[in-house]
Amino acid sequence: MYDQPVTIQLTHDQALVLSDWLYEVTMESDQLSAIVTDRAVWSPLHTISGTLDKTLAEIFMPDYVDRLDAARRRLREAMGGDDEPT
Template sequence: MGDGHVTIKLTSDEALVLSRWLEKLQMTDLGRVVDDPAVWAPVHRIAGTLDKELPELFAPDYDQRLEAARRRLRPED
């Protein structure tokens, strides 16, 4: 962290699921959900980075890929 940056590593499944959740979050009234406006900038940065890094977001079978990723990430009963 000496360079002032933090690196977070996600699996492709984690990134895909998180990207969808962040998209839904950004479509809400952020002021109602996130009580500190200082948090908005990193939320937008993370979402934007995921959008650039995930070609799956534009795949015709995106919904199926997202659901498969969700299944793999859910804890087994």
């Protein structure tokens, strides 16, 4: 029971935005240790990040930033507005 996989479904936009955020907090800064103090949580975060990296071809495309921005816009609109975070 404890080692059975769990499936999480995300839309493509959600996966792209989450992948970028995970990359930023795990690879581009030391924010992960400030955000997540329990190192046991790092294991699933790294697993999710690695799975997204293998799944999303967009992260290697030259127009990645444009695709990411468009995904963020669509997700914000779906959540009730396109306001940028302040």
